[in-house]
Amino acid sequence: QDQPALLTRSDVKTFFHEFGHALHAILGATQMASFSGTNVKSDFVEMPSQMLEEWLYDPVILKKVSKHYKTGAQIPDDQIASIIALKNYNSGNFVQGQAFYALISLDVHGDYRGKSPKEIYDQLYRTYRSHITYMPEDAMYASFGHLTGYAAKYYGYLWSKVFALDLFDTIKQHGLLDPAIGKRYVTTVLAPGGSVDPNQLLQNFLGRSPSDRPFLKDLGL
Numbered sequence: 001q002d003q004p005a006l007l008t009r010s011d012v013k014t015f016f017h018e019f020g021h022a023l024h025a026i027l028g029a030t031q032m033a034s035f036s037g038t039n040v041k042s043d044f045v046e047m048p049s050q051m052l053e054e055w056l057y058d059p060v061i062l063k064k065v066s067k068h069y070k071t072g073a074q075i076p077d078d079q080i081a082s083i084i085a086l087k088n089y090n091s092g093n094f095v096q097g098q099a100f101y102a103l104i105s106l107d108v109h110g111d112y113r114g115k116s117p118k119e120i121y122d123q124l125y126r127t128y129r130s131h132i133t134y135m136p137e138d139a140m141y142a143s144f145g146h147l148t149g150y151a152a153k154y155y156g157y158l159w160s161k162v163f164a165l166d167l168f169d170t171i172k173q174h175g176l177l178d179p180a181i182g183k184r185y186v187t188t189v190l191a192p193g194g195s196v197d198p199n200q201l202l203q204n205f206l207g208r209s210p211s212d213r214p215f216l217k218d219l220g221l
Helices: 009-026 047-057 059-065 077-085 091-108 117-128 156-174 179-190 198-206 213-218
Strands: none
Touching: 009 047, 047 059, 047 156, 059 077, 091 117, 091 156, 156 179, 156 198, 156 213, 179 198
C-alpha cells in the first residue's frame, strides 16, 4: 500500500516495553504457575520491560528494526547519532516527575487524615515541582490510571529502572546479541519468576550486588 500504518519510534519503544513483559511471561519456568513469569514482587515487574527499551538506543539494533517503507533504506547514521545524543535530554525533569508521581501514589494510599486527593496533589506539587507553573485547576491525579492498578507502588517504575540499567549495562558488555549472555539472563532472571526473591535474582545474574552507577550515567551524571 502507498499509505501503510507506520510505527513511530515511540510506538516501537512501547512495543519493546510490552514485549519485555511478554518474554517474562512466556519464558517463566516454575513448578507453580502462581510464581511464573510476571508473578513477581510488584516493584520488580517493570524491570524486564524497561530493560528491553534500552535496545532502541543501540546503533546495530536500530538498523535491524528500521526500514523505509518505500526505499527499504535503514535509518541513517546521523539520525541514530541524534537519538543517542538526546537520550538524557531533560532526564532530570523526567526522574523528578517519576518521583513526584510515586509520592502521589504513596500519599493517596497513606494515612492523610481525610485529605482529598486534590489537597495531597497540590501540596506535593508546590513542594517538589515549584519550578513549573502551578495551575489550580490541574487534576492530573484523576487520570492517573496507575493509582488503581499499582496502588501505592508506582515507585516501582523508577526503582526497577535502576536495576534494568544495571542489567543492560552488563549485557551490553558481552554483546546485546550474544546468545550466552541472553541464555544466562533467561535462566537466572526470567525463568525463576517469583519463586526467588528479586534481590537474589539480580545477584545470580550480576555476580555481585546491584549498582546505581549505570542509572546515574544514563542520566548524564
